[in-house]
Amino acid sequence: MAKGLFESLIRGNKDIKVDSAGIGAISGLPPSAHAIEVMAEIGIDISHIRSKPVNSELIRKADFIFCMSYSHLDSLLLLYPEAGEKTFLLLEFANDLPIMAREIPDPIGGSIELYKLCRDQMRQVMPKILSFVLSEASSYSNVAGSATENKDKSRLRVLLGSNFYGTELKNASKEILEKWQIPFEEIVPTDPLDIVGMVERIAVELLEGNFDTSILFSKNGIDVEIAANKFPQLRAVRATALSDILVAKKN
Known part of the structure; x- marks a missing residue:
């Protein structure tokens, strides 16, 4: 129909x-x-x-x-x-x-x-x-391609988060963002194992326009993706490698 x-x-x-x-x-x-x-x-x-x-x-x-x-x-x-x-x-x-x-x-x-x-x-x-x-x-x-062509990196606002399992990757990403001079903030979990609760907090921040994007590190990205995609106007992509992100952006 x-x-x-x-x-x-x-x-x-x-x-x-x-x-x-x-x-x-x-x-x-x-x-x-x-x-x-x-x-x-x-x-x-x-x-x-x-x-x-x-x-x-x-x-x-x-x-x-x-x-x-x-x-x-x-x-x-x-x-x-x-x-x-x-x-x-x-x-x-x-x-x-x-x-x-x-x-x-x-x-x-x-x-x-x-x-x-x-x-x-x-x-x-x-x-x-x-x-x-x-x-x-x-x-x-x-x-298309504005993310790579835009030289004014200061306009990009990134929100970082992780549960217990993603702490090491999150810390590594902070070093990279600092090197590229991209502003970011970190959301502190109320429960290190409650990834769904953190997704809901991040979703509110994004929907209110406080940040442009968010990177959330966890052991299994499926639960994050499902929780995030229940919010209108938000789309989460699970990535285990850079190629996953490139494919998602292309599609």
């Missing part, structure tokens, strides 16, 4: 390509009868669409990925952590909804009323998603 709605919205725009895939989906299945019916009610035919599973090639080619629920988002980032910067919750753009209410229920096996609810939730937010995509596309050429 999401693919049909977005394709209908961008009809005539050949610069945008839309695809859909599911985590653990079976290839080649048609939409359910309820899905076809509720979409036909608004003049959109999705009977030709066939299911497919998510794979690394789809992830690599996508400029933006939109998930229906937090469980979809978490599963996708566990499988493809390099996609963190370009993966969003669909209802993340429904700013009038509380954070924990920004999920679209899976209608499979449900009533036709549930399918209509899902359709209407997606239909309402699609124009905002299109505006976001067009805005990002138009500004990409102006911001």
Whole structure:
């Protein structure tokens, strides 16, 4: 349904390509009868669409990925952590909804009323998603590579953090930032083992505009990535090497 709605919205725009895939989906299945019916009610035919599973090639080619629920988002980032910067919750753009209410229920096996609810939730937010995509596309050429080309390093504000396991790496990064004369501050954990609590504190600082970016060191970055990506407008990328960061920025 999401693919049909977005394709209908961008009809005539050949610069945008839309695809859909599911985590653990079976290839080649048609939409359910309820899905076809509720979409036909608004003049959109999705009977030709066939299911497919998510794979690394789809992830690599996508400029933006939109998930229906937090469980979809978490599963996708566990499988493809390099996609963190370009993966969003669909209802993340429904700013009038509380954070924990920004999920679209899976209608499979449900009533036709549930399918209509899902359709209407997606239909309402699609124009905002299109505006976001067009805005990002138009500004990409102006911001691409700005991190390496910007000589005014004093404008970059970095917030550092770590749990017990990441202390050594954090201290090493402080020496590098000092050498490059990049201003930074360090957030002190209230509990050296509570990495999720630290993520929440860092998220508040970033969302309030007190810092431009944050580097958080831990033993396992998956928990950090999942916790951070539950905050609208923030994207965390798990990196164990410089190449991970470069791939994330490229995608």
